[in-house]
Amino acid sequence: MSMTLAYDVFAPIGRRTATDLPEVPRVRSLNGKKVAFVWDLLFSGDVMMEVIERKLTGRFPDIEFVGHENFENIHGVDEIRVVEELPAKLKDLGVDAAIVGVGACGSCTPAVMRAVAEIEAFGIPAVGLLSDGFARQGAAIARARGLQNPRIATYPGVILADDELTLRSKSAEFLYPAVETGLLAASVDV
Secondary structure (H helix, E strand, C coil): CCCCCCCCCCCCCCCCCCCCCCCCCCECCCCCCEEEEEECCCCCHHHHHHHHHHHHHHHCCCCEEECHHHCCCCCCCCHHHHHHHHHHHHHHCCCCEEEEEEECCCCHHHHHHHHHHHHHHCCCCEEEEEEHHHHHHHHHHHHHCCCCCCEEEEECCCHHHCCHHHHHHHHHHHHHHHHHHHHECCCCCC
C-alpha cells in the first residue's frame, strides 16, 4: 500500500515591507559637533566609548559629547519605548551624530541596529558598535529596517575574552577609525 502526499508550497522569501530610509549625509568635521553615546549596558561599551571619546577629542578638540548615562538601556523590556523616544531626546540635546553599542549577541545586536536605524530615520548619522561575529546579523537587521548602508564599526574577536588592556587597544585600533570614517565625509576639515 503506497500513500501519496501532497503539499502546498509557498515561496520562502516574503515580500519586502520596509521602506528604504534616505541616506543621511556624513558630517564634514566633528569640530563644533555634539556626539551622543547610546548604550545597551553590555560588553564593556563604557570602556569602548571612553577610548573613542578620547581619540575623537584628540583629533577634534572642539567636539562635545553627550554621555550614555543620558539615555536609557536600548536593550530589554523597555526597548521599544526607549528606541522610539531616542530621536526626540537627541533633538532636545542638540545631537549631531550618535555612536550606539554594543552588539555581541543574538538579541543585543538587533537592539543596537534598531536604535541606529531609528536615529538615522530621524536624520542623524549613527554608527553601531558590533563584535565582528555579529556584523552580518547587524547589517541584515538594519536592511530590514530600511537602512541599506548601515554604519558599523566592528570589534575583532570575542569581547568578553579580552582583558581591559586588549579591549582598550582594539577599541583604539579598530573601532575608533571605523567610527570616524562612518561619521565623516571623505573631505575632512579639521
